[in-house]
Amino acid sequence: MTSAARRHETPAQRNFRLMGEAAEIITGWPLVRDRLRALHIPDAEGRCRGCTSQTRRAPQWPCALALVAHGEEPDFTHRARASHKAGPV
Template sequence: MTSAARRHETFAQRNFRLIGEAAEIITGWPQVRERLRAVHVPDSDGRCRGCTSQTRRAPEWPCALTLVAHGEEPRRDFTNPAPASHRARLV
């Protein structure tokens, strides 16, 4: 992508592009991918157990790291109680 095209990206487009780039990089690190997959799972409220913070609630699952860990697999149907409009998706 050229720098001119990047200047016209929305924040959402940039985030999805970066998630895709991270997923490509992490494909060479199978142990890291498996650890992310094991830790970033939904809790009973549909929030990510692996994303912890002392100042805010965990994001709804699937979180960005789940998408990175699954690479091309995020296109599969994740079990998520959130409305479809609020699910994170790669484009």
């Protein structure tokens, strides 16, 4: 993809492209792929155990890394909720 085309990407298109590139890399690294599969599993509430944060709850499983590790394409077409940092400056 040319740099001009990348400038006109939506955030969803960029995320989709980058996750596709990551999936291609991961398929060549079976140890990494297997570790991602082992870490990114659902907990009792259906959230990803491998996605940790001190400030946010883990995302619903399957997370994007779990999908990529299992060879599926994540869906980035939904709108993300506004971040706590998205308020007026």
